[in-house]
Amino acid sequence: MEKVEIKDGRVVMKTTFSFDFDNTITRDPTAFLWMMNYLRDRGHEVLVCTARYSGYEFDDMNFVKEQKFPIYYTSGMGKRKFMKDQGILVDVWIDDMPDAIGYDPDYERSGYGVNG
Numbered sequence: 001m002e003k004v005e006i007k008d009g010r011v012v013m014k015t016t017f018s019f020d021f022d023n024t025i026t027r028d029p030t031a032f033l034w035m036m037n038y039l040r041d042r043g044h045e046v047l048v049c050t051a052r053y054s055g056y057e058f059d060d061m062n063f064v065k066e067q068k069f070p071i072y073y074t075s076g077m078g079k080r081k082f083m084k085d086q087g088i089l090v091d092v093w094i095d096d097m098p099d100a101i102g103y104d105p106d107y108e109r110s111g112y113g114v115n116g
Contacts, residue, residue: 007042016045016088018079020095021052021061021071027096033067040069047072049079049090051100078102 003014017039019025025032025048040046047070052058054073064071074082079101083090093101 005043012042014043014045015039015091016047017092017094018047018049018083018090019069020093020097020100021048021050021064023096024094025064026060029063033063036069037067047088047090049074049083049093051076051079 005012005014017036019032019036036046048061048064049072052073053075061071072083072086072088079093079095080090081102095101
């Protein structure tokens with residue numbers, strides 16, 4: 001069941017947001033960090049999901065790490081399936097390459113993600 005709260009007089013459903021790093025957050029880091037922190041402060045789950053390969057240290061991501069957002073490295077795998085395999089169902093994807101998210105027929109059949 002979705003967690004629903006009233007914030008600022010409005011109904012808000014707790015949502016998991018995934019932000020891509022390369023060519024998304026990097027397009028305007030200050031604005032994206034503000035948005036990510038704002039969503040987290042309102043009680044939403046916010047994470048970074050990148051197609052980068054794990055096992056490497058990426059100094060250019062330090063400003064995101066300093067904000068303590070979880071970062072998931074898919075190593076080129078479709079992001080939706082990778083996150084699902086981690087037990088995380090993302091509600092909203094912010095990504096400059098929607099094709100990198102990938103299609104998951106089980107996700108669609110479940111009714112999760114329909115109308116959104």
